[in-house]
Amino acid sequence: MQLNLSELTSKKNLLAFSAGVDSTALFFLLLKDEIKFDIAIVNYNLREESKEELEYAKSLAKKYDKQIFIKEVTLTGSNIEKNARDIRYNFFEEIITENDYDNLITAHQLNDKLEWFLMQLSKGAGLVELLGLQEYIDKENYKIIRPLLHTSKQKLEEFLKENSIKYFVDKSNFEDKYRRNYFRHEFSNRFLSEFENGVSKSFDFLQKDLKSLNINYTPIFKEKSLTIFKNLHDENLNIKVIDKHLKKEGFLLSKAQRDEILKQQQTVISNQVSVCISDEFIWICPYVIKTMNKKFKEFCRINKIPKLARAYIFNRKIDEKEIVKTIYS
Numbered sequence: 001m002q003l004n005l006s007e008l009t010s011k012k013n014l015l016a017f018s019a020g021v022d023s024t025a026l027f028f029l030l031l032k033d034e035i036k037f038d039i040a041i042v043n044y045n046l047r048e049e050s051k052e053e054l055e056y057a058k059s060l061a062k063k064y065d066k067q068i069f070i071k072e073v074t075l076t077g078s079n080i081e082k083n084a085r086d087i088r089y090n091f092f093e094e095i096i097t098e099n100d101y102d103n104l105i106t107a108h109q110l111n112d113k114l115e116w117f118l119m120q121l122s123k124g125a126g127l128v129e130l131l132g133l134q135e136y137i138d139k140e141n142y143k144i145i146r147p148l149l150h151t152s153k154q155k156l157e158e159f160l161k162e163n164s165i166k167y168f169v170d171k172s173n174f175e176d177k178y179r180r181n182y183f184r185h186e187f188s189n190r191f192l193s194e195f196e197n198g199v200s201k202s203f204d205f206l207q208k209d210l211k212s213l214n215i216n217y218t219p220i221f222k223e224k225s226l227t228i229f230k231n232l233h234d235e236n237l238n239i240k241v242i243d244k245h246l247k248k249e250g251f252l253l254s255k256a257q258r259d260e261i262l263k264q265q266q267t268v269i270s271n272q273v274s275v276c277i278s279d280e281f282i283w284i285c286p287y288v289i290k291t292m293n294k295k296f297k298e299f300c301r302i303n304k305i306p307k308l309a310r311a312y313i314f315n316r317k318i319d320e321k322e323i324v325k326t327i328y329s
């Protein structure tokens, strides 16, 4: 099994370890390649075996001299999958911030990638959403790296069996409880057992196509709650940038709101957020009403700062000259 682990060498890595097939295989593959890492595990106390899994994680940490971070929680109620994920990622972020890790490694594999793809396909999605599960994600102070995205679960299982390595099977994966498990059992496992190479190649091709679209999600200016992106001069791409940014801010756009933004170019959404698409830029900030002085308004007019963004800039005392200097440089 050939993995590209170059991003992990000489870095401080944290492996999200659940004692299941994928993360156990990754644990030993990283050891084999002499990649340094520590582990983090969340025990949701949902199943009897979870205690044993935790003990296994502790024993591996001890044996291979790894630091281990443990979080114990008791999950109840509805929305378990989402709650578990939120708790998990908050915990990882806490550890990363407190201990200066460079990378969070997760053990998502090719089956996960295909299941994600199918789930999006079943809901109606475009290229960005279909390829949602990415190998590298840049977060503010660390990277998420998923080195197994080209490897099927079957290969990982074979690796563990060949090397007589103990691992646990998450029983909840066998209950068709969640939508994802439907795809897992009805389709992806069987399909990959026959077409693993082709699927892996297709994902690479699609990824290259996505790259060619050159969607730049990085703002060119950000201060307080004012964010400015480059206008990508393509309605579909612009709305993707706006949509993604607002989602991150906890604001989900409806189809009608998306259409409105593209039609009006300057819109207030739900009386809260201003979104303006100007000739060169996309401006997003809270919607504010404020009386502004003449000099400021004149400066904005000359420098093409959209009307709906002006009051927020004025109110929050963001240096308008600095904005203009940055975006036009």
Ligand SMILES: Nc1ncnc2c1ncn2[C@@H]1O[C@H](COP(=O)(O)OP(=O)(O)OP(=O)(O)O)[C@@H](O)[C@H]1O
Pocket: 015, 016, 017, 018, 022, 023, 040, 041, 042, 043, 044, 085, 088, 105, 106, 107, 108, 112
């Ligand atoms: N309890 C856990 N403790 C630590 N890491 C975990 C735990 N559960 C899962 N992980 C990590 O997350 C990876 C994905 O796990 P899983 O497929 O169960 O999650 P998911 O439902 O796809 O959620 P997400 O994609 O948001 O991580 C695992 O390979 C492992 O690296």
